[in-house]
Amino acid sequence: MKGVIKWLWIMTVLGIWVEVNGCLEQEKAALLQLKKNVGDQLPFIFRSVWLLDYLESWKEDKTSNCCDDWEGVTCGLNSRVVSLSLESPNLGHLSEMHFNASVLHPFEELRELNLTSMGIKSWDEDKGASKLSSKLKSLESLNLQYNNFDASSLSQLHGFLSLKYLFLDENNLEGLQLHDIEAISQNLEELGLRGTEITGFQNNNGSTKLSSSLKVLDLSQNMLDNNIISQLSGFQSLHTLNLRANQLRGVVPLKGSTNLSSSLKVLDLSYTTLDNNIISQLSGFQSLHTLYLRHSQLSGNVPINALHQLRNLEVLDLSENNINGVSNYNGTVTSSPII
Template sequence: MFLGKYLIWVMLLLGQICGSKSCIKKERNALFELKKYIISLSEEGKSNDHLTTWTNDTKSDCCMWKGLKCDPTSGRVIELSISLPYLKLKESALLNLSLLHPFEEVRSLDIDGSQFSGLFDDVEGYRSLRRLRNLETLRLSSNSFNNSIFPFLSAATSLTTLSLRYNDMDGSFPVKELRDLMNLEVLDLSGNGFNGSIPIQEFTYMRKLKALSLVGNEVFGSIELQGVCKLKHIEELDLRRNKLVELKNLTNLELLDLSRNGYNGSMQEFTHLKKAKSSRSKWQ
């Protein structure tokens, strides 16, 4: 009797340690369809090294493919990277978000450096990203996205980290377009073409925001910071290469970068920043 209980305990333990041996068939097929779609958008009609491991071979464990991480128990994809820096896509290539819907448990999605110029979903439309209910991190940096993607992003209300750095966005800052993302903790809008004044007080809709980067947007007007004191949880604020008016009442601030600004105020304004210290930025 003791031996029987011991064997059961060992089997349960091995099940927890080993977990699932492969990702589920639904997601394997979805990965292969995503690969075929990307190849159809490439000028050479080819894949790149990142996608060569994505095969339709049913004996291949798709949890071991490049750019993927699976939950060890369920075998569901929880991290997906389709960063394609060395694959030249056709001009005005659009990412079909409906191809991502099978990854229902995905938490992190990395599309950095993939040269996409827009998003679309001919079934769900702007509500497409709402299907990814567990998505927390979305990286869309170093693409050719413009302001047209904001209606899609507003549906991703589960996001805690959003990176849009180095794209082709311009005009006034899209604070109102992102106001539904109330769970955001890290927002990177650096390296775009935004201009005019920044209504920083509008960021207060993002009550959990801890790190905000607005660096290098070639802002022509000055940054209006009158409402910045309402960002109670902000810890990191990167304002490099902008025109600073004033900054005060950020008592939780730990990292502040004002380099290459036109700021000429007194440093006495920052003596209240008792928590300020040297730390690694959340967007690095």
């Protein structure tokens, strides 16, 4: 008996655990409850597709191993669930689910949670959403894309200390502000807000703590105007910024954005309406290596004399514009991407 105890102690120190009957019993029970909770709220046509096609592998019998056999479930060496994906290809905005977040509380070592396209509209009141951060202390990635959340329904999510990646794309988050995001996590490195109906961030002035942690920001397909540049001017660590398909027009005030110009490596301004002098506006962005200006309404002769200052530029996409030629530049530029 002492030998067994000693061996278990060694395995604990090394982080190695023997899997007994698949994942932990309480986590298996929580997964089955989650399947039931979601299934009960779905219209019949979606219920049959989601339960039979996607979660058909989630079985209640004792021989079913949720670590090895269940779709969307990944376990660590100690048989604890570390990744859970309930992504549905069929629901999206076609359902309005009230999600009981308390069923997620047992997954204390969960690092990735994907609830994409589940049709979630809100969290069930007093059903655990506000306590998620104290239960899921290891959570690093949260994907809530293609649901029916609004800005107020996200207010119950706060205090995730380990969360680095947050994807809220394709929800109606009109009125969302950076302090709302900061309340969810102050340590985000990547944030997805594509197609969320946001029009800008008010009273920012670069004071948000996200300005020092955020590296990748997707704001594409929104209703942002030229003011977004000044609203993001304090983001000193941002290296990828996607502003594709917004209401940027004319001369975008990029000059003077000291923090952005020193950190940005990838910038997407495609599908906007830009002034022909956009290249000169970017002359100070010496870290930039990828610039997308596809379908940005550039026309005639485009002066790109400042291009030689972008010494690290590797990709320049000027396609789908009405450019006759370029001026004040000794190099060669075409209307196709330069790679």
